[in-house]
Amino acid sequence: MKKVVFIMLAICICLLAIGQNDTPKVSIDEVAISPPAFTGIKNYVDFATVDANYLQQYLTANIEYPEEAQRCSSEGTEVIKFNVNARGEVTDIDIVNGVCPEIDKELVRVLESTNGMWKPGIKDGIPVSMEQEVSIVFSLSGNAEQTHEKFVTIATTCFSKGAECFFEKGKAKRAEQLFTRGMTYMPHDQSLLLMRGLCRYERGNHEGAREDWTRLVELGSTVDMNSDFFVQIEGWEAYEALTAILEGK
Incomplete structure (x- = not known):
């Protein structure tokens, strides 16, 4: 071997x-x-x-x-x-x-x-x-440098396609798959964790969503709760669950 x-x-x-x-x-x-x-x-x-x-x-x-x-x-x-x-x-x-x-x-x-x-x-x-x-x-x-560039490129592509699937096409299942694939390469990426958790919550997997968002906090979340993303999902049930975890409630 x-x-x-x-x-x-x-x-x-x-x-x-x-x-x-x-x-x-x-x-x-x-x-x-x-x-x-x-x-x-x-x-x-x-x-x-x-x-x-x-x-x-x-x-x-x-x-x-x-x-x-x-x-x-x-x-x-x-x-x-x-x-x-x-x-x-x-x-x-x-x-x-x-x-x-x-x-x-x-x-x-x-x-x-x-x-x-x-x-x-x-x-x-x-x-x-x-x-x-x-x-x-x-x-x-x-090669460490080439590997990092490759992994970042794959994760970024997965995030972009996943966000499009979720917000524009309403395909939460496919979006979750894309975010999960991105995390295979960049598991500490907070945007991927945030969005996969949102997909999971919308698909009824509330426990899985909370696991992702809790992991986000463990990694030292730098998520801006005043960003356009939070404005976009304000009023959703997932919004209340997510903000409660980020605020430590």
């Missing part, structure tokens, strides 16, 4: 997910937080020399670009969440944005192989469970 042709890696540590019930609760006045650290060595004890690049190096060395995915020219940005518990174990692996089932399976395999290689996150001196998020770009081109 061929090695990954090209991987770009981004790691996001979600500090809001701390304090899950792996350790007893304590009463504290000030909180000092240290995120989980990847050591790259099973049952590693001396954490003083942990390098922030260890995880990137490990994933780059161990992830394989599945042959079936290559044959199908499957490309995109895989986003995966997982917890590192108070014992340094990897748990609750969740695919946030999948490129294809073969790549999903490969990412889960490699992340599971890191079990026991983590220094747990620390909250005020006590090991706690923390959530991490990893984004990995799978591309057949092998």
Whole structure:
């Protein structure tokens, strides 16, 4: 099996997910937080020399670009969440944005192989469970700049066609498909998340819509609620649901 042709890696540590019930609760006045650290060595004890690049190096060395995915020219940005518990174990692996089932399976395999290689996150001196998020770009081109340009072009085209389908043609199902395809390449694009959520809401999938809009908030929404878009949908039932989430109600 061929090695990954090209991987770009981004790691996001979600500090809001701390304090899950792996350790007893304590009463504290000030909180000092240290995120989980990847050591790259099973049952590693001396954490003083942990390098922030260890995880990137490990994933780059161990992830394989599945042959079936290559044959199908499957490309995109895989986003995966997982917890590192108070014992340094990897748990609750969740695919946030999948490129294809073969790549999903490969990412889960490699992340599971890191079990026991983590220094747990620390909250005020006590090991706690923390959530991490990893984004990995799978591309057949092998060139970071070309890949980025290609992915942006595809996502932009999907957004434009999706907006046309939704607002001008009233085809919410087709629009949702286009926004989803765009997110395969640019899963953190807030416009795609916003519009896919709107399509889902209008099609009766209110839970899916709220998931997209909540994700928007998690990413640090920069949506302008005074924009023409919000004026256009004002009065819709979806408008009330969307603004409530963006305003934290």
